Amino acid sequence: MVDKNPYDANPTGTFFNRVQTFEIGTYPKTETVHFPKSCLHCEEPPCVPVCPTGASYKREEDGIVLVDYDKCIGCKYCSWACPYGARELDEQQKVMKKCTLCVDRIYDESLPEEERKPACVMSCPTSARLFGDVHDEDSEVSIAIRENGGYQLMPEWGTKPANHYLPRRKTRIKIHEDELERVDNPLSKEERKRHNAPGEGPSLDDMTSW
Amino acid sequence: MHPAFSVLFLTTLIGAGQGLFLALFTGQIFQQFKLMPEQHEPDFYVIGSAVSVALLLIGLFASFFHLGRPERAWRSAAQWRTSWLSREVIALPITMFAIAAYGAAHYFGLTHALFFTPGGTGIDATLLLGLFATIATYALFVCTGMIYGCIRFLQEWHTPLTVINFILLGTASGFTIATALSAWMGTELTHFYASWAIFFTLTAFVFRIASMIRNRKIKPKSDMNSAIGVRHSGVQQKAQGSMCGSFNTREYFHGKKATFVTTIKYIFIFLAFLTPLVLLIMSLGISSGESIFVVSLFAAIAQYLGLLAERWYFFADARHPQNLYYQQVS
Numbered sequence A: 001m002v003d004k005n006p007y008d009a010n011p012t013g014t015f016f017n018r019v020q021t022f023e024i025g026t027y028p029k030t031e032t033v034h035f036p037k038s039c040l041h042c043e044e045p046p047c048v049p050v051c052p053t054g055a056s057y058k059r060e061e062d063g064i065v066l067v068d069y070d071k072c073i074g075c076k077y078c079s080w081a082c083p084y085g086a087r088e089l090d091e092q093q094k095v096m097k098k099c100t101l102c103v104d105r106i107y108d109e110s111l112p113e114e115e116r117k118p119a120c121v122m123s124c125p126t127s128a129r130l131f132g133d134v135h136d137e138d139s140e141v142s143i144a145i146r147e148n149g150g151y152q153l154m155p156e157w158g159t160k161p162a163n164h165y166l167p168r169r170k171t172r173i174k175i176h177e178d179e180l181e182r183v184d185n186p187l188s189k190e191e192r193k194r195h196n197a198p199g200e201g202p203s204l205d206d207m208t209s210w
Numbered sequence B: 001m002h003p004a005f006s007v008l009f010l011t012t013l014i015g016a017g018q019g020l021f022l023a024l025f026t027g028q029i030f031q032q033f034k035l036m037p038e039q040h041e042p043d044f045y046v047i048g049s050a051v052s053v054a055l056l057l058i059g060l061f062a063s064f065f066h067l068g069r070p071e072r073a074w075r076s077a078a079q080w081r082t083s084w085l086s087r088e089v090i091a092l093p094i095t096m097f098a099i100a101a102y103g104a105a106h107y108f109g110l111t112h113a114l115f116f117t118p119g120g121t122g123i124d125a126t127l128l129l130g131l132f133a134t135i136a137t138y139a140l141f142v143c144t145g146m147i148y149g150c151i152r153f154l155q156e157w158h159t160p161l162t163v164i165n166f167i168l169l170g171t172a173s174g175f176t177i178a179t180a181l182s183a184w185m186g187t188e189l190t191h192f193y194a195s196w197a198i199f200f201t202l203t204a205f206v207f208r209i210a211s212m213i214r215n216r217k218i219k220p221k222s223d224m225n226s227a228i229g230v231r232h233s234g235v236q237q238k239a240q241g242s243m244c245g246s247f248n249t250r251e252y253f254h255g256k257k258a259t260f261v262t263t264i265k266y267i268f269i270f271l272a273f274l275t276p277l278v279l280l281i282m283s284l285g286i287s288s289g290e291s292i293f294v295v296s297l298f299a300a301i302a303q304y305l306g307l308l309a310e311r312w313y314f315f316a317d318a319r320h321p322q323n324l325y326y327q328q329v330s
Helices: A119-123 A140-147 A189-196 B005-032 B042-064 B070-077 B084-107 B125-149 B160-185 B190-216 B224-228 B247-251 B258-285 B290-317 B321-325
Strands: A017-024 A031-038 A056-058 A065-067 B235-239
Touching: B005 B042, B005 B084, B005 B125, B005 B160, B005 B190, B005 B290, B042 B084, B042 B160, B070 B084, B084 B125, B125 B160, B160 B190, B160 B258, B160 B290, B190 B258, B190 B290, B224 B235, B224 B321, B258 B290
Parallel strands: none
Antiparallel strands: A017 A031, A017 B235, A056 A065
């Protein structure tokens, strides 16, 4: 990955994963959403068939979309054909780069099994990222998508991204106004006054049926 | 989208080259099938084909500047089953060779009839080669247009009008160049080409306006809600992952003000359509000599410059859905 003019004017570089920030609503009712954005490894990747050289390909065995850096001619056509803007031209190598799902890590047998995950999943301090097989119904990710309402980005294009996003989780309690103050509080000042008046208020007869 | 000059030159130059060949062959067909009085001007076909091949070659040369790794360009013919770009890479040299062969057949005088049609028209080698080159030319037009037309995310391009406009604009500029060429060589075909150039320029104008009207009414399929999956009408970007721009901010934005884009629009309407139309109609009134060459040459130059502006606008007009993720640095 290139890092061009890192300490100079106009620094630029290639990213596999960008974390963007969006603000929802208007002040003071706003929420901040941090939005990680990488290649979504679509099930129907529109970037693959347009490649004139065959450098872009989707692996049969695991569905990872990759670029063969030795075949890419840097024509940028695949970047036009990705609605998410996941592909970026490497300014030094002059070939297309994109998230590889850390294909070198996830199959590396020299790593302990629990570390055979993409670097972004490993490094996320809050474990917000999950990694697994979306085609396996019982995998952690499939369950999360199924149970927690996972969704795809820009579903209108029919690209069927394998990467799903989970809705933000919030802790909410629902309180009705009448729950804040008891209407029939016998210990309230008014109730006590009423009850203490002779001949008024509930007697034992009102409470129980003999 | 960001209009890259390499692509602007590629598409306008090969379009003009293809159009010029179509003009040559149209002239030949009209004469051979006795639709107009026959002239014997082999030089015109030879030089015309040479100019056409030269335009295609310069266009091909320009296209290399678009590539990050031009030394690997040969690989791009591999995926013709799926990629229109790959198909164009194959169709371009075929067209070039077919037009060169057509010119060579005229140069070597291969005009004796090989067989006769029932109507008594002699079919010679130039006609057969011209027919093949015409098919190749149209195949190249379709490939070039479909490179843009097939990307469904770019709704401004995803229409049959894209291919139609590439064909019509290329043909119109080719016929205008044929008019200038024929005026320069003093052939009798100048008025014939001028009338056809007027016809194609007018038709192209109508279809280009049609595509502009269509694009004005486009409702983008993607919005902020589907882009980040949060259903709210007030989503604002606060950070885009880098401070100083990236490939995503350079490749998909033209970076010019709306007034600049509008100016380019009026410039191309004026230069690519109105100016050549007036000049070509003027040329119809001039019988012969230097002045008809000057007028038609100006028409061809104005139209080519206009088409460069048209192609710039074509790119600038297309809004890529990824731009939703790159609205502001904050």
